[in-house]
Amino acid sequence: MVNLVLVGVTTVIFGIASLLLISRARNRLSEGSIRKYMDNFAICLAFIVIFSVWQTARSIVGKDIGLEGFGTYPEYIFIIFAYIAFIFASFRVLKISEEFGFKEDGRKIEQIIKQKPAKKSKK
Numbered sequence: 821m822v823n824l825v826l827v828g829v830t831t832v833i834f835g836i837a838s839l840l841l842i843s844r845a846r847n848r849l850s851e852g853s854i855r856k857y858m859d860n861f862a863i864c865l866a867f868i869v870i871f872s873v874w875q876t877a878r879s880i881v882g883k884d885i886g887l888e889g890f891g892t893y894p895e896y897i898f899i900i901f902a903y904i905a906f907i908f909a910s911f912r913v914l915k916i917s918e919e920f921g922f923k924e925d926g927r928k929i930e931q932i933i934k935q936k937p938a939k940k941s942k943k
Contacts, residue, residue, distance in 0.1 A: 828876030835869035853916045860909035867902035871895050 842862045849855040874895035 824879045825876065828872065828879050831872045832869065832876055835865065835872055838865055839869060853912070853919055857909065857912045857916060860905060860912050864902050864905040864909055867898045867905060871898040871902065874898065 839862060842858060842865065846855060846858040846862070849858065878895070
């Protein structure tokens with residue numbers, strides 16, 4: 821039980837530290853798609869941290885902490901929300917890839933390189 825509490829507390833500390841780092845990084849970014857992605861990512865992480873806090877609190881108390889109407893393990897609602905937020909974050913990455921993606925240009929460059937005859941080295 822002590823090991824489970826120790827792991828839970830450590831997980832919560834790392835989660836909160838990650839949220840603080842995301843916040844600092846976000847504040848350094850200008851408005852735009854990458855900053856919006858950081859917002860989505862922070863929401864995902866926040867739900868996971870809340871899940872970890874709930875699990876840790878349950879381990880410390882030593883019994884199930886339930887909310888009426890949410891069943892025995894309400895912390896799983898936070899994981900469900902995290903997955904939903906990950907869907908939105910993934911969609912944001914898709915939009916960023918459309919904005920910054922160079923796949924088509926890369927194909928054109930590759931074709932030009934293949935068409936260009938190789939230079940012979942002087943020896």
